[in-house]
Amino acid sequence: MLAYTIRRILLVIPTLLAVAVLVFFVLRVVPGDIVEIKLAAEGGIISAEEIQKEKERLGLDDPIMVQFYKYMIGLPRGDLGISLWTENNVSEEIMSRIGLSFELAILSTILAVLIAFPLGTISALYRGSILDYVIRIITIGGIAVPSFWFGMLLIMLILATFGNLPPLGTISIFDDPKTNLYQMIWPALSVGYRYSSVVARMLRSSILEVLSEDYIRTARAKGVFERIVIVKHGMRNALLPTVTVIGLEFAFLLGGLVVTESVFNLNGIGKLFVDSVVRNDLNLLQGLVLTVATGFVLVNLIIDLLYAALDPRIRYQK
């Protein structure tokens, strides 16, 4: 297990390196120029000289390999350059937002797992019963309904019940956990509903599949309590595909909640993403892509390690 873990962790380094290189070059292929957009926003007639001067100031007229060199040199120190638009440090810009996105992702995952595990298990164990049908309708709804729309319904529901909305402007969980949670629980719920539906359906089908395996019959033939048959012999095997789904959804939440963030007026990574694309802010954009990609790689690492913990066949594999 230790050897596997170390090997798996070492593999992360080349993966991230490849991502960094790919992100840099792919983004330079995209047409458009931030200097023009920026100056155009200020109005008036802009001379070619002015554009040239601005480019020089931002280091955009350096040969591409020089830019690449500066970018790669900065990476190990966590220096992602400056935002071409706000001229703030990109790392700081991202750090100020990532906390919120991360909290939202974690909260949604907790909610999703709490909802999905009982639903999926009950649905599988009572297959074909009315309970199963009800659960399946709820979960298919979760997949069909867009999260942001469900979010808007939630906002209306809060208004109707409490008569007011959670305060605007995010309060850090470390300063005032109660208010923070009151603010965050709603977007988390709106995302978590869809999330839990995906997980519950996955869990249901993998439990059903596992319960028809030969070794489950062996366990029953041993006269083991049915509860133990399901929890010890069934669940661990059924968890494998479910863990993958949970992990991938989690990684997706780190950067993919653009609309939900708008609905609940949250300043997360999603909004920053949209801004950087619209403004053609290459430095910020590559920083963001790199951050989200790192998230994906790390989550995959965790999934792989969990897999190995759950399934001995992977641990000993070549």
Added chain:
Amino acid sequence: MSELPLLDVRNLQVEFKLKNGTVRAVDNVSFQVNRGEFLSIVGESGCGKSVTALSIMKLLPKRVAEIKADYVKFDGQDITNLSENEMRKIRGRRMSMIFQEPMTSLNPVLTIGDQLTEPLITHLEMSEEEANNRAIELLNMVGIPEPEKRLTQYPHQFSGGMRQRVMIAIGLACEPDLIIADEPTTALDVTIQAQILELLKDICNRLGVAIIMITHNLGVVAAYADKVNVMYAARIVEKGGASDIFGKPSHPYTIGLLRSVPRMDKKRGGRLATIEGLPPNLMAPPSGCRFKPRCPMAADTCDSSPELKERAKGKNHFTACFYSDDANKKGASIYVSDKDKFKPIKVKKDKPVLSVRGLKQHFGVSFRSGWLSSVSGTVKAVDDISFDVYPGETVGLVGESGCGKTSVGRAILHLNLPTGGELKFNEKELNQKSVALVRQDMQVIFQDPFSSLNPRMTIGQILEEPLKVHKIETDEVARAERVSELLTKVGLYPYMRDRYPHELSGGQRQRVGIARALCMEPKIIICDEPVSALDVSVQAQIINLLEDLQRELGIAYLFIAHDLAVVKHISHKVIVMYLGKVMEIGDSDTIYGEPKHPYTKALLDAAPIPDPKKERGREKIILKGELPSPLNPPKGCVFSSRCNFVTEDCRKVSPELVDFDNNHLAACINIEGGK
């Protein structure tokens, strides 16, 4: 108390409620098992033998299965209406079960120790330490070395044979009164099968455990059973003592079944006897006697169902047939025999169609050994093999799984490029380039008729494809005609061209596989385990078909199989392989009659003969251990690590094939009389 039978089943009936109807998988079955007795339930697949076993243990899915019975008394207690929890207390404690598939019957994510101690902790309320000690004792008993270490390992670290030993250990854990074994050795090699069955019989004799063994292998029944139930289409058609069933069978089905098995102990004759047709569909079984459509003695009386009647008072031999006396008297002669019409095919040995010289197939493999390092090695799947196949000849290739017999076939077909040696087809050299030119003349039939036909193509499309690809028949009408002709030739009907593979039975699918091979009019067909997935009666039909085609078209076969009796029946010449090397090669009758090599002898001893008198009378050498890792084969003679006659010299030199008599060669330094 001890007068009572241990298990007394009266009128057991199991129905499966499916979407498209109800299937009565077990129909009014009654039988008894006494303490310490060995009962065998035999029959072809789908006859209800496994369902019978599972319904006694109440392990059938409750959603679809409905079990009814007058009573099922276990040790005097009727268990038909026991609650799930009361039943649970019996399962694993007083009766336990061993399943067919050792590969999938153990939980892959739990250690062997965990799975083995589970029933001990549940039923006997042992502490973890006590249970562990008992588990070590059990693993010792079933012959697993280093039990302490093995307890902490997972199923994937065990071989198939070892897993089945673990299953037996789990079954025996709480010292039950009854063990139900459902085809426990079907997935294993004959040598391992012999080890497992001897072990099971030995332990059960010692502990006085009764066994119900479900199997389709009549040899296994003959070797071990005290009593036999023969099932056909959900009913018991004959039951009695093993000597009665084998010696005086009196149901036409039993007679047919016994006759259609190829025999190792008899000289090669002509065709195999078969029971024509297929077992009925249980969704709509025929009224009256269910064997009637296939029975050579069927008469009008058979439209009503015959009862299971005792043949003579107190004999305990029951038959469900109106004409059982007649059947019993006439025996095998009730089936029309065309044995004499077909003499074995004589082979003219002038020009071989396929000539193999020093064939080698080595695979480079590498696997991870440490943190970041890997080790590479070579597996010599086929190592220096030579033989000839003449037109109209069948050469059998036998050996345990992993001995390289399939690799030989693949190397000849160039599905894997051979790494050494010389291949000649019709005296022309066969290499990567020239093989394309002779592909038409070299065809192949695969083992699994279920997965080797494309499920999305009709039978007609499957058969037409090669005709199109090789531009043999460009005209559409002519092609359709050719397909009809081929279907007729393999015993199917032209209208089946529009069917899809899933609409056919296993035997019919294998016939399609043969037709597909035939459509190129090949000179040689490589048959890779063509009948091992089929039931006995269907297997005989396919073997006959292959032989008839050979007689008619003069095709040569390279017949790769693990069933020694089948190979003996069909082959002119037999090659015995072990770890990529030829151990012995010679005429079929010579090899089986006077085997020279200790490995051949052990293989023959391990395969049981379906005749209790002969089987129990003969002395057997049972091979110990399993096939060594091909990555690290023993030094000197590859068989030395398992040979019972091994000497010091065997570990030093790799023996050459020595000619003993008229092309009978064996590779062993300890045989006298080599030329």
